[in-house]
Amino acid sequence: xxxxxxxxxxxxxxxxxxxxxxxxxxxxxxxxxxxxxxxxxxxxxxxxxxxxxxxxxxxxxxxxxxxxxxxxxxxxxxxxxxxxxxxxxxxxxxxxxxxxxxxxxxxxxxxxxx
Amino acid sequence: xxxxxxxxxxxxxxxxxxxxxxxxxxxxxxxxxxxxxxxxxxxxxxxxxxxxxxxxxxxxxxxxxxxxxxxxxxxxxxxxxxxxxxxxxxxxxxxxxxxxxxxxxxxxxxxx
Numbered sequence: 050x051x052x053x054x055x056x057x058x059x060x061x062x063x064x065x066x067x068x069x070x071x072x073x074x075x076x077x078x079x080x081x082x083x084x085x086x087x088x089x090x091x092x093x094x095x096x097x098x099x100x101x102x103x104x105x106x107x108x109x110x111x112x113x114x115x116x117x118x119x120x121x122x123x124x125x126x127x128x129x130x131x132x133x134x135x136x137x138x139x140x141x142x143x144x145x146x147x148x149x150x151x152x153x154x155x156x157x158x159x160x161x162x163x
Numbered sequence: 164x165x166x167x168x169x170x171x172x173x174x175x176x177x178x179x180x181x182x183x184x185x186x187x188x189x190x191x192x193x194x195x196x197x198x199x200x201x202x203x204x205x206x207x208x209x210x211x212x213x214x215x216x217x218x219x220x221x222x223x224x225x226x227x228x229x230x231x232x233x234x235x236x237x238x239x240x241x242x243x244x245x246x247x248x249x250x251x252x253x254x255x256x257x258x259x260x261x262x263x264x265x266x267x268x269x270x271x272x273x274x275x
Contacts, residue, residue: 050222058203081261092253092266093206100261138205144261149194149213150221151264155205 051076053141055154062129063162070157072139073121079141082115082122083151087136096137097124100144129161166190167267169254175273182241184270186254193259195237197221197229200251200269209252212237244274 052075062068074082083098099106099113099122106113110129115122122141126133136158140151170185188195196211198221208221210229218229226248230238237256241248251271255264 055205083263085264092268093264094266095263098263142261149257149260150196150208150211150219152208152222153198153206155203 051079051141051143051152053139053152053154055139055157057157058155059158059160061160061162064129064131066129068124068126068129068133068159068161070124070137070139070159071121072123072141072154073119074141074152075120076141076143077120078143081142081144082113083140084113084124085138085140085153087138087156089135093138126159129159131161131163134159134161167254167256167265169252169267169270171270172268173271173273175275176241176244177275178245180241180244180274182244182272182274184239184241184252184254184272186237186239186256186267187235188237188256188265189235190256190258190265191234192256192265193234194257194262195231196255196257196264197227197237197239198253198255199223200253206253209239244272246274248272249274 080101085093087093112125136156139154142151197209198206212231228240254267
């Protein structure tokens with residue numbers, strides 16, 4: 050099955066700095082890579098996702114890059130703000146068929162210091 | 164907006180009890196999932212279902228079973244609760260393959 054490794058497990062940055070979280074996956078057939086943000090005491094929520102036919106996707110201060118050859122993808126947050134503080138999870142899955150399931154990384158606790 | 168509702172926010176049960184966790188979604192989603200979340204271990208898939216009465220094992224199905232009799236409802240069953248099943252349980256749904264998951268608020272289960 051799929052295995053997703055996520056680094057770092059904790060990340061502390063100053064407000065305004067950039068933050069980068071990296072994930073690797075094992076299943077070369079995986080083609081869907083979402084990122085979820087979980088604030089303290091709340092449910093995980095999708096913030097951005099990318100599919101294997103795209104190398105990069107941006108949404109305001111958030112971007113995700115995908116390297117299919119190396120089987121890794123990264124989340125980039127620019128101009129970080131205190132409200133970006135949360136746990137971030139990457140995930141990977143195949144698409145198609147009935148066997149759709151997301152495999153998550155273990156999460157990164159991001160702390161943005163004012 | 165998709166709503167995924169879990170029946171209990173907090174639950175305390177005794178070792179050996181049979182425990183039912185209920186989840187309902189209101190968006191006619193095909194897929195439903197049960198994850199457990201533990202510190203440092205992330206989100207681990209217990210079971211999922213892609214259709215009524217269909218179920219598939221996830222990565223950690225031991226000690227759990229599921230039921231999906233109606234499309235909108237997915238139940239997680241702990242046949243005989245044990246202390247190592249103390250955890251946060253998250254239900255999620257999605258409309259199809261490779262589509263975003265929508266999570267419920269979670270049920271924090273404590274087994275004493």
